[in-house]
Amino acid sequence: MTSVRLDEEQFDGASKQHVLVLEAGRAERHYWRDLWAYRELFAILAWRDVAVRYKQTVIGVAWAIVRPFITMVIFTIVFSRLAGLPSESGAPYPVMVLAGMLPWFLFSSILTEASSSIVGNSNLIGKVYFPRIIIPASSAVTALVDFGINLVMLAALMMWYAFVPSWRLLLLPAFAILAVLASLGPALLITALNVKYRDFRYIIPFIVQFGLYVSPVGFSSTVVPEQWRLWYSLNPTVAVIDGFRWCILGGESAIYLPGFLLSLGVVALFLWIGVAYFRRTERSFADLI
C-alpha cells in the first residue's frame, strides 16, 4: 500500500486499452457494453443448449409438438364441450386455445429452463468469467426454438380449420418479444434466488401448474367478469396471451386496454426487479455454487 494510487487513466497511459479495476462491491461501470462484447458466447451457448437438446432426445422435435397438442385437445374438451365457454371472435375453439397456449408455453419453459441454468452450468461459473446473465438468457433460446415449432403447428391447425388471419398477424413478433420479456423478469429473479436457496426450484412447477389455470390459456379472458378484469390483469401473462389472440384471431377480438397497460407495468416491474437482483447477486455466484 506504499505506492500512490493511480487513477485508471494514469495507470496505463502509454497504450489506450481497457483497464479493469476490481474492488469489493464495485458496480460494473460498463455492464451493458460488457454484455454486448460477450454476444458471441451467448450465441454459442444458446446453440449448444439447442444442439444438445435435440441430440440427446430420440423424439426431440416430436416432444415439442406432442405436449401442447394434447393439452390443446384436453382444454378444448374440458372448457368448450364440458364447461361450454365461448370462443373469441368466432374462431374455432382449438385455434383460440393454441393461440393462448403458445405464449404460455414460451413463458413457462423460459421460467423452467432459466431457473436451473446457473446451477446446471456451475462448472462454467466457477472457472470462467463472463456476464452471468448470458446463461439464463441463452437457455431461453431453447424455449424460443420450441416456440417456433409450435408456431408451425398453429399454422397447420389454422389451415385445417381454413381460418384466415388478418393483417394483425404481422404484429405477432412484437408480442413474442413481450412474452420473452415477461418471462425473463421472474425467471432471472428465481434463477438468482435458486443459486442461494436451492429450494426455489420447487416453486417453478408450482407456478407453472397453477399459472396454466390462472392465466387465460384454456378460455378467453372475455369470460372474466367485467369488475374483476383489471385485477385479473395483474397477472403479466394476461397481456401477452390477449395480445397473441388479438394478433392471431383478428376480427372482434379486442385488447382490454386498461388491463393491458397494467399488465405491461407488471411485466416492466418484474423485469426491473429480476435484472437488478440478478446483477446484485451475480458477483457472488461462484462463492455460493
Next chain:
Amino acid sequence: MAGNVVIRVEGLGKKYIIGHEIERERYTALRDIAARTARNVWKRAVDAARGRAIVRGEASEEFWALKDMNFEVKRGEVLGIIGRNGAGKSTLLKILSRITEPSQGRVTIAGRVSSLLEVGTGFHPELTGRENINLNGAILGMSRAEIRRKFDEIVDFSGVEKFIDTPVKRYSSGMQVRLAFSVAAHLEPEILIVDEVLAVGDAEFQKKCLGKMGEVAEGRGRTVLFVSHNMAAVQTLCQRCLLIASGRNEFLGETTEAIGLYLNAHARSSVFRKDASRTGRPELVAASIEPLKKAEGNRTLLTLHLAIQCARKMNVNVDVRVRDGRGTPVGLAAIGATMPLTPLSLSPGISGLAMTIDVTCLAVGTYTLSVDISTPWVEYHDRIEDCVEFSIGPEHWPGLLHPFRGEWGYGSVFLPSTSSSQN
C-alpha cells in the same frame, strides 16, 4: 514507469464466512428452541435481504482466504505462484480472473485477461470435437473469427484430426485432454492466467505444452501468471515467483529463491507425531526428516528420525515405503530383524532410531514416506501411510546441467549407468 505495470494488487483480501453449530444446552426448553429458531430465521432473513450468503449453524466465523496481498506484475513477465494446498493460490486466481469478488483491497488490470483454471471447461460429451473447439474457444474468450483462423492449427496440435467429427464422449480421456489443451494453448490474450493444468496429459504432450507456453511469454511480450506445484515447470518458465502462505504473500522475487523457501518450509513441517495407544504393540509415535545432505561421491542422503514405542523387548523390521507426488510407489528402504547388517531390537519404552537413506537416484519432485513396523512374515504392528514428506529440488542433483524430473513421466528413479567403447 506506470505504463509497464499490467497488474497491480493492493491490500487484497477475500473473506469467506463459515458456520459452526454451537453445542446444545444439556436441557432443551421449548422456550430456548423457539428463541433460537426465531433468531436464526431473523439472521437468515437479514442475510437474504442484504444479498449475503446464508450460513448454516448458529455462530459464524470469518475465514480470510487471502489477506493483505500486495504485488505488481510487469508487462511480458511470467510470474510463478507457488504455495501449499489451501494457501490461497486459487482464490487469488479467481479474483484476478473476475470469477469472484474481492472482499477488501483493489486490483487494477490493464489488458485483456484470459484465465485457464481448468482445461476443457464447458466441454460437452455429446458434441463433436469440432463443435467443442468452437464452444471451448468461445468460453475462453476467443472470437469466432479467431477460432476459425486457428482451427487447423488447433486440430494439428492436438493430434486428433481423425476423430474431429466424432462426439467427444467416444474419446479416450487422454484425447479429450489433448484437444482441450490445444484450444487453450492457442489463446492469445495480453494476460494469461494459468492454474495447475499441466498435471494432466502424457509426458510428451506436457513437454509440448510447456514449450508452447514459454513461446507465448517470450515471443510476444505477453504476461503470464502461472500457478503450479510442479517446481521444475515453475523453474523453467518463470523469472519471478510469488510464494503464498496462509493467504499472505510470503515472498516475491527470484524463482530459485522462492522455490528454495517453499521447499524448506515444507521440510520444516515434515514432522509426524501421534499419541501412543495402550495396546502395548510396537507403534510409531514420531517421525521427522532432516534437510537433505550431500555426501562424498555426489550422493544425496536423507536422514529420517523415528521414535517407536513398545511395551516389551522385541526384534522388528522397519520398512519405509517411498511414493512420489502422484502416489506411485517408487521404492522401499528397510532395516531390521531380517537384515543381518542392520538389526533392530526395541527395548521397552520409546526407542529412537535414525535411518539414513540414499536418495541420489531420485528425480526432482516431492515424495512421501510411509512407515511399517512388522515382525517379518508374521504380522504388521503399525502402518502409517504418508507420514512425512520431502522434496528433491533441482539443486540436489549432482553434476548434471538438466536435472531429471519426475513429471517427464519416465518414472522417479534415474539408474546410474556406465559405458565402455567396444570396437
